[in-house]
Amino acid sequence: MPRALILFSLAVAAALPACSGADDYGSARRSMVSRQIIARGVTDQRIISAMGHVPRHLFVPASLRRMAYEDHPLPIGYGQTISQPYIVAYMTEAADLKPTDRVLEIGTGSGYQAAVLAEIADEIYSIEIIKPLADSARAKLAELGYKNIKVKWGDGYEGWPEHAPFDAIIVTAAPAEIPGKLTEQLAEGGRMVVPVGSVFQELYLITRTDRGITKKALLPVRFVPMVRGAGEAEKGEDGP
Ligand code: SAH
Numbered sequence: 295m296p297r298a299l300i301l302f303s304l305a306v307a308a309a310l311p312a313c314s315g316a317d318d319y320g321s322a323r324r325s326m327v328s329r330q331i332i333a334r335g336v337t338d339q340r341i342i343s344a345m346g347h348v349p350r351h352l353f354v355p356a357s358l359r360r361m362a363y364e365d366h367p368l369p370i371g372y373g374q375t376i377s378q379p380y381i382v383a384y385m386t387e388a389a390d391l392k393p394t395d396r397v398l399e400i401g402t403g404s405g406y407q408a409a410v411l412a413e414i415a416d417e418i419y420s421i422e423i424i425k426p427l428a429d430s431a432r433a434k435l436a437e438l439g440y441k442n443i444k445v446k447w448g449d450g451y452e453g454w455p456e457h458a459p460f461d462a463i464i465v466t467a468a469p470a471e472i473p474g475k476l477t478e479q480l481a482e483g484g485r486m487v488v489p490v491g492s493v494f495q496e497l498y499l500i501t502r503t504d505r506g507i508t509k510k511a512l513l514p515v516r517f518v519p520m521v522r523g524a525g526e527a528e529k530g531e532d533g534p
Pocket of ligand 1: 374401403408422467
């Protein structure tokens with residue numbers, strides 16, 4: 295191929311980052327990690343590498359893929375949203391995870407936060423109250439090869455007692471008050487990161503110590519509300 299044509303082809307390839315094929319979003323993802331995550335002070339290498347690895351564009355509706363690495367939340371259907379990348383990283387860092395940790399997430403949504411957690415901790419349990427979201431997240435996570443995540447369709451206010459206690463709990467919808475059953479399901483030394491409030495919400499870090507529960511306000515946030523289940527108690531528990 296003549297040199298000019300090769301250069302032209304390379305230029306076209308570079309200008310069309312989002313067409314198809316393997317991981318055309320690699321550079322968008324690297325830029326997200328450096329500008330939104332590292333530049334804002336996240337230092338945990340495991341989180342930086344997880345955010346650089348998980349294909350966020352596959353967790354958003356196809357029509358929004360080109361915006362997947364932008365600095366804001368995106369709609370995922372049913373009135374719900376996938377959190378802004380920085381908030382995912384921030385909450386993960388606040389949970390101070392160890393590789394051996396068992397983690398409960400409330401609000402599976404797209405499954406993105408669960409995938410980030412699964413890159414860092416040992417076992418992830420995630421509960422979603424909207425069945426089609428639970429089903430599609432479970433299928434997506436299985437398709438991507440995550441074997442250490444279980445997704446359940448159910449009410450997060452109940453927690454997941456069969457798998458408690460948890461070393462960490464990450465709540466990605468905002469309750470009006472800290473749900474008591476979740477605090478009960480924290481292991482000693484366990485951390486819960488939870489947005490609390492309605493119009494004005496604050497992200498809290500709750501820690502269970504041998505002397506009781508401590509509560510620290512981290513930053514003001516904006517999450518979708520954590521809704522109450524409508525009595526459909528016996529919902530399916532299935533693996534991916
Ligand atoms: N972590 C998600 C973001 C989820 S948005 C992600 O990475 O994409 C919050 C999610 O919490 C929504 O999907 C919403 O349906 C769910 N939710 C709200 N109330 C809930 C409850 N009581 N139990 C479980 N999930 C709940």
